[in-house]
Amino acid sequence: MDRETLISKWLNNELNDQELEAFKMLEDYDDLVKLSDGVQAFKADDYNTSAELERVLKTIKTTKKQPSNWVKPWMRVAAILAICFSIYFYTTTIDTKVTTEFAQKTTIELPDNSSVNLNAKSLLAFNKNSWKNEREVTLEGEAFFKVAKGSSFQVITKSGTIKVYGTQFNVKQRDTYFEVICYEGLVGVTFNSQETKLKPGDSFLIIDGKQIAKEKENSATPSWLNNESTFKSLPYKEVIAEFERQYHVTFKLQNIDANQLFTGSFAHNNLEVALKAITLPLHVTYSKTNGTITLKRE
Template sequence: MKREELIKKWLDNNLNTEELNSFKQLEDYNELIKMNKALKHFKAPDFSIDQTYKTLKTNLEVKKTNLNHWLKPFLKIAAVLAIGFSIYYYTITLDTQVNTLIAEQTTVQLPDHSTVDLNSNSTLTFNKNNWDDSRELKLHGEAFFKVAKGKKFDVITTDGIVSVLGTQFNIKQREAYFEVTCYEGLVAVTHNHNTTTLKHGDTFKIIDGKLLANEKENAMQPHWLRGESSFKSVPLKYVIAEFENHYKQNIITENIDLSRLFTGSFTHNNLDLALKSVTIPLNLSYSQSRESILLKRE
């Protein structure tokens, strides 16, 4: 029902329940009630509903015109400010996320000119627009960081936080596997509220919840940057998981002890050679199908 009809029926005290609810939803409902109360103090010999409505409508239109005279410009300014604030807030809170697929690697430059080499099947997230206020990155997977001199930031993983003190280091965070290796300078690793400082060649490694002792790392950078994955006394199940990150093949095992430790490496660009590098030292055999590889004992 139109607004004018609702008001007429209200003045005539002839609204049903549904119409009364609609009448109460009118934007000038309170004004109408106040005017009606004021009119009740006056008596006229000949009361006309139509005439009262016309008078009321005229008063309301005048009020509405005066209101719009200052309200419309105000609302326009408020809308512009709201849109501007929304765009600003969206911009500063928008994260940059870099993902790599299986057998894919990429290099990311941070706002402070530090660089990150992201290994396969990994995700790096940071906010470049708000970098000066929030110098944090989130990593899932593996990455090598080459930090610009004098720059500091934190790398957050599900297993711990690595605080940068101007250095080169590698972080590997896969399921139940967390490893940080310092190649230059210093890094601080915080795990379960305990902080460990790593110097050049030091490694912090936790596998299956256990902190492991490691030999000194003599290489200048991680082996995966040269196209191969290297392991020192790592359970076979993690070697297989890393294998699947670099080759689009599903590895199936049969009667194999996956907790058996493996020391060695495999290349990322030759599937047969990579399989032999893993299976021969462990006296395993393998067979290939189109989409999967079966490993078993010889």
């Protein structure tokens, strides 16, 4: 017996013992039961089919001028069913969303035991109910993925799509910055309808719409997992933007070229040490006023 027939008979309490066992084997059995419990508040008044039919027949015999009211109870039942299925489809299509704030990181376990480390000021969304058929997540920000073996796994960002052929990789998508680094296995990055395959140590970097060549990555994992941000010949504005996310501060630059390249790192657990790390190499001074830091070159 097909799924729709089983659900229909279940709604009408017409399942025999064998059909009930088949209904319990449905993949979304738990969701359907929860849905049934949740809509009890919408339940229509008790309706005696036999009594109502007898009343309708008597009405037909006594007069043909008055319109029949037999459809009204069925309209109530139809309305309840519509509400049931609306709630069901809403709950099965809604996404699970995880967000992080300034200076916050978190780890997410996906339904297939894949794990995602989410960096500060980021968002990850996925659908639990469709996961068995489509392993797909949407990312805004930065995340490190360890993907369990299985069917195709995709990460969708505003800048491009990452298709996973391996297991460990990092994705960073921030405004005009898009970077993917493969740490293990094989990763495919689709940007402007063209796919680039990355092997361990390979990177794909786009800044302001231009692809930037990078040296081979030698680390086993991204540095931010260890509370440190590392940069190799990247524009100073990217360093400042990451600093703001990790410390929830705002920068003002005076006489400083935001596009000059910076190589270095800063820790996420000590503001003063971190400030020195990004200013001393460039001979820049800084001053603090509340949550605003002014960087200045004399």
